[in-house]
Amino acid sequence: MDISVGNGVRMIDGHIHIGRWSERFFGLEVGLDRTDEVLGSCGFEGAVVTATDLRDNELVLREIERARLRYWFFAWVNPADKGGLQRLEEWGSRVSGLKFHPSCDEIRITDQRCEPFLEYAEERNLPVLVHCGRWQEMASYRYALEAARKHPGVRFVFAHMGGDQPDLVKATCQALSSGNLRNVWLGMEGIREYWLIRRVIDDLGAERVIFGSDYPIGHPKMYLGVIDALDLAENERRWICRETVLSVISG
Numbered sequence: 518m519d520i521s522v523g524n525g526v527r528m529i530d531g532h533i534h535i536g537r538w539s540e541r542f543f544g545l546e547v548g549l550d551r552t553d554e555v556l557g558s559c560g561f562e563g564a565v566v567t568a569t570d571l572r573d574n575e576l577v578l579r580e581i582e583r584a585r586l587r588y589w590f591f592a593w594v595n596p597a598d599k600g601g602l603q604r605l606e607e608w609g610s611r612v613s614g615l616k617f618h619p620s621c622d623e624i625r626i627t628d629q630r631c632e633p634f635l636e637y638a639e640e641r642n643l644p645v646l647v648h649c650g651r652w653q654e655m656a657s658y659r660y661a662l663e664a665a666r667k668h669p670g671v672r673f674v675f676a677h678m679g680g681d682q683p684d685l686v687k688a689t690c691q692a693l694s695s696g697n698l699r700n701v702w703l704g705m706e707g708i709r710e711y712w713l714i715r716r717v718i719d720d721l722g723a724e725r726v727i728f729g730s731d732y733p734i735g736h737p738k739m740y741l742g743v744i745d746a747l748d749l750a751e752n753e754r755r756w757i758c759r760e761t762v763l764s765v766i767s768g
């Protein structure tokens with residue numbers, strides 16, 4: 518498997534986690550050393566990293582300081598936490614983005630409690646990664662779209678391409694192309710249907726698609742397999758495996 522993007526350019530994983538997960542995710546735990554090793558051996562130079570559902574943001578911040586690879590920390594925000602904004606202030610420029618998980622937190626992205634955090638993201642020019650899933654009442658792409666419309670100045674990344682199921686991805690894609698929303702990007706973690714990703718690229722362009730493995734929930738090799746099966750043009754591969762996420766991070 519050709520694991521670089523060509524000309525020795527290394528890839529960036531747009532969605533990984535460090536720390537221990539709750540029993541909901543079988544207490545899975547992978548630390549920084551193993552993460553460095555796995556990503557490095559798969560041809561990655563770095564990753565966008567968040568905590569786990571136990572939200573140990575401090576651990577992630579400590580760990581990435583001694584990392585071999587480069588990591589961009591997206592703070593996993595708990596919208597119900599009144600001290601959350603204060604902590605973001607304290608972490609300052611070590612924060613490269615915010616992450617919301619409406620299913621784990623049982624708080625929709627359109628909930629009033631998310632507003633101060635979205636405003637913070639807007640003020641600081643920080644991208645927002647929002648979990649979109651199958652639980653439509655809580656984590657529907659529709660709510661994520663609503664938030665993106667309300668905050669056109671915030672760059673939103675919809676995890677799992679709007680929901681890890683073909684009909685949800687298709688609906689997200691249709692809404693994005695017909696609504697002409699320019700502040701939304703899609704992460705491919707959780708998507709197993711390689712042909713679906715091809716359709717998304719054809720509809721929205723590779724500039725809107727971000728490689729993500731969800732490591733250690735998923736493994737980069739699984740998604741490199743998906744990428745390989747797509748037979749992408751070199752420039753498409755370069756966008757998906759590197760340039761798109763860099764453009765979102767740097768704004």
Ligand SMILES: [Zn+2]
Pocket residue numbers: 532533534731734
């Ligand atoms: Zn994830």
